[in-house]
Amino acid sequence: MTMTATPVGRSTAAAGKPRRRFAALSPSWLFAAPALVVYAVVVLYPSLAGMLYAFTDWSGIGADKSFVGLANFQTLLHDEQAMDSIGNTLLLTVAIVVVQNAVGLLLALGVHAKLKSRALLRVIFFAPVVVSPVMVAFLWKYIYNPDPSAGLNGLLGVQIDWLGDPSLALWSIAATVVWQYAGYSMVIFLAGLEGVPKELHEAAMIDGASTLQRFRYVTWPLLAPALTINLMLSTIGGLKLFDQVFAATNGGPGYATETLSTVLYKQAFVFGKFGYSTAIALVLALFVAAVSLVQVYYLRGREVAQ
Amino acid sequence: MRRTFLLELVMIVVAVAFLFPVYALITLSLKDPAQISQTPLALPAPPTTDNFTKAWSAAALGPSLMNSTVITAVSLVALIALGSFAAYYLARAKSHLGYGLYVLFLLGIVLPFQLGMIPLYQLVTDLGLIGTHAGMILFYTGIQLPFTVFLYTGFIRALPREYASAAQIDGASHLTAFTRVVFPLLRPITGTVLILNAVFIWNDFFTPLLYLGGSGFETVPVSVFAFVGQYVSDHGLVFAGLVLGALPIVVIFLLLQRYVIKGFSSGLKG
Numbered sequence: 001m002t003m004t005a006t007p008v009g010r011s012t013a014a015a016g017k018p019r020r021r022f023a024a025l026s027p028s029w030l031f032a033a034p035a036l037v038v039y040a041v042v043v044l045y046p047s048l049a050g051m052l053y054a055f056t057d058w059s060g061i062g063a064d065k066s067f068v069g070l071a072n073f074q075t076l077l078h079d080e081q082a083m084d085s086i087g088n089t090l091l092l093t094v095a096i097v098v099v100q101n102a103v104g105l106l107l108a109l110g111v112h113a114k115l116k117s118r119a120l121l122r123v124i125f126f127a128p129v130v131v132s133p134v135m136v137a138f139l140w141k142y143i144y145n146p147d148p149s150a151g152l153n154g155l156l157g158v159q160i161d162w163l164g165d166p167s168l169a170l171w172s173i174a175a176t177v178v179w180q181y182a183g184y185s186m187v188i189f190l191a192g193l194e195g196v197p198k199e200l201h202e203a204a205m206i207d208g209a210s211t212l213q214r215f216r217y218v219t220w221p222l223l224a225p226a227l228t229i230n231l232m233l234s235t236i237g238g239l240k241l242f243d244q245v246f247a248a249t250n251g252g253p254g255y256a257t258e259t260l261s262t263v264l265y266k267q268a269f270v271f272g273k274f275g276y277s278t279a280i281a282l283v284l285a286l287f288v289a290a291v292s293l294v295q296v297y298y299l300r301g302r303e304v305a306q
Numbered sequence: 307m308r309r310t311f312l313l314e315l316v317m318i319v320v321a322v323a324f325l326f327p328v329y330a331l332i333t334l335s336l337k338d339p340a341q342i343s344q345t346p347l348a349l350p351a352p353p354t355t356d357n358f359t360k361a362w363s364a365a366a367l368g369p370s371l372m373n374s375t376v377i378t379a380v381s382l383v384a385l386i387a388l389g390s391f392a393a394y395y396l397a398r399a400k401s402h403l404g405y406g407l408y409v410l411f412l413l414g415i416v417l418p419f420q421l422g423m424i425p426l427y428q429l430v431t432d433l434g435l436i437g438t439h440a441g442m443i444l445f446y447t448g449i450q451l452p453f454t455v456f457l458y459t460g461f462i463r464a465l466p467r468e469y470a471s472a473a474q475i476d477g478a479s480h481l482t483a484f485t486r487v488v489f490p491l492l493r494p495i496t497g498t499v500l501i502l503n504a505v506f507i508w509n510d511f512f513t514p515l516l517y518l519g520g521s522g523f524e525t526v527p528v529s530v531f532a533f534v535g536q537y538v539s540d541h542g543l544v545f546a547g548l549v550l551g552a553l554p555i556v557v558i559f560l561l562l563q564r565y566v567i568k569g570f571s572s573g574l575k576g
Contacts, residue, residue, distance in 0.1 A: 026401070026404070027399070031392060034392075035455065043419075043452070046422025047421045047425075050421040051421065122567065124321050125324065126570075127559060131509070132511065139327055142544075142545070151330065152326075187570055188570075190571060242511075246512075247534075281418070288418050292416050
């Protein structure tokens with residue numbers, strides 16, 4: 001066997017197959033094939049089919065469906081329940097995004113300080129994140145008990161029908177979502193705070209900046225990436241909200257807490273209007289896509305500008 | 307020094323208020339119906355564990371825990387295997403195909419699953435997988451792949467190519483180089499993938515309600531949902547069911563809190 005000395009004295013197997021060195025620097029696309037098949041079956045094909053069904057009158061039974069153009073969307077414009085659900089979804093989303101991130105940021109600033117109990121506080125505030133939203137909703141349904149001696153009413157000494165009052169129910173649900181996920185926003189902001197160099201704060205302090213000024217001019221700009229992620233997550237979560245509403249009020253009283261997700265669920269699985277249901281799902285998809293695009297462009301721009 | 311003390315005091319008060327629902331949950335689950343109606347906010351006197359023994363069997367929590375465990379575990383293995391393989395190609399490909407496929411996967415993060423919900427329900431029915439573990443595993447693997455691929459691709463891109471190249475110069479194929487050299491280096495991101503997907507799958511409700519409702523293969527949230535619907539007026543029993551249903555994931559969280567919090571806070575940095 002003629003053995004040419006390889007530079008690093010590798011095995012004869014490698015020396016015998018020098019072409020391997022230049023062969024395929026990048027792995028074959030076959031690496032992605034199994035994932036692509038599953039992804040196509042579970043996500044791509046059904047989503048495409050859903051977009052088409054949105055323009056049919058399919059009832060879900062058999063293959064009987066015909067193309068009805070924009071009829072489903074015209075129905076939607078005159079459907080009080082669906083139109084209310086769009087308004088509710090947007091209000092809920094705005095409330096959740098603003099309050100959850102504000103609370104999350106304050107909690108993060110609090111537990112970022114050198115407190116003795118900081119580790120325990122983090123665990124407490126984060127714990128609800130890992131629990132099923134359905135179970136959290138059932139817990140809060142009791143907390144919102146109209147009975148004046150029980151739950152929140154008993155604690156505060158008031159008599160409010162938190163989930164039964166149509167003008168209040170939506171905000172009560174928003175509060176449960178904030179309670180559950182403020183800890184999620186907190187840990188993302190916390191990761192951002194930990195990335196702010198101490199030297200910057202020290203320099204600002206030497207220059208005589210107040211606590212508020214240091215937050216405004218040092219911390220806040222550097223939190224931009226964490227803010228981007230938090231806004232994305234809470235907005236998309238708010239737009240798709242289903243479990244909490246389904247378990248706490250199922251859209252009631254009246255249509256006061258219907259969201260796009262609860263209405264499209266009912267249209268499909270209670271009324272059998274599959275075509276109409278997918279039309280509502282398409283509206284939801286457009287909202288989510290629009291918000292994602294705006295946030296990515298606007299907030300990425302802000303990050304770069306800093 | 308005094309300011310820190312004041313802040314600490316404020317944060318502890320906030321935490322106590324924050325825990326009020328948990329206090330209600332635990333105390334009510336330990337009370338009998340008379341105590342619940344007479345002294346709803348007081349500590350249980352005397353505490354009773356009757357609710358727990360009754361809830362455990364009434365909610366069929368034993369079988370549900372099994373179903374949730376099987377579905378979550380198999381889905382996670384499939385996600386890690388398929389996701390990391392795909393990401394290895396997507397991160398290393400220099401072709402238009404590689405970039406195009408990456409964008410195609412990312413699209414799945416933005417698409418709400420409701421858009422494909424009905425066609426997928428029909429497809430799963432046609433495949434005979436409604437009411438089975440396999441149907442749920444297929445669903446979770448597909449629906450969580452975009453996010454998993456996104457996390458892995460980002461991580462692999464930041465990894466030097468030299469590790470795999472060295473193995474290949476030694477005669478290893480791409481497959482061996484990936485499984486023996488690259489995959490072990492992915493451990494941090496595999497941990498993140500594992501935690502985020504596990505919490506999502508374990509707690510997911512909408513799809514298992516559709517696919518598994520009434521099948522006898524319900525996951526924990528679906529069983530608890532049915533159980534609460536049945537015993538809605540018996541708060542002590544319902545709360546014992548909620549405590550038992552939430553307990554496994556809360557215990558795992560408390561044991562692995564550092565990793566879980568790190569996974570949630572770091573995994574999303576694109």
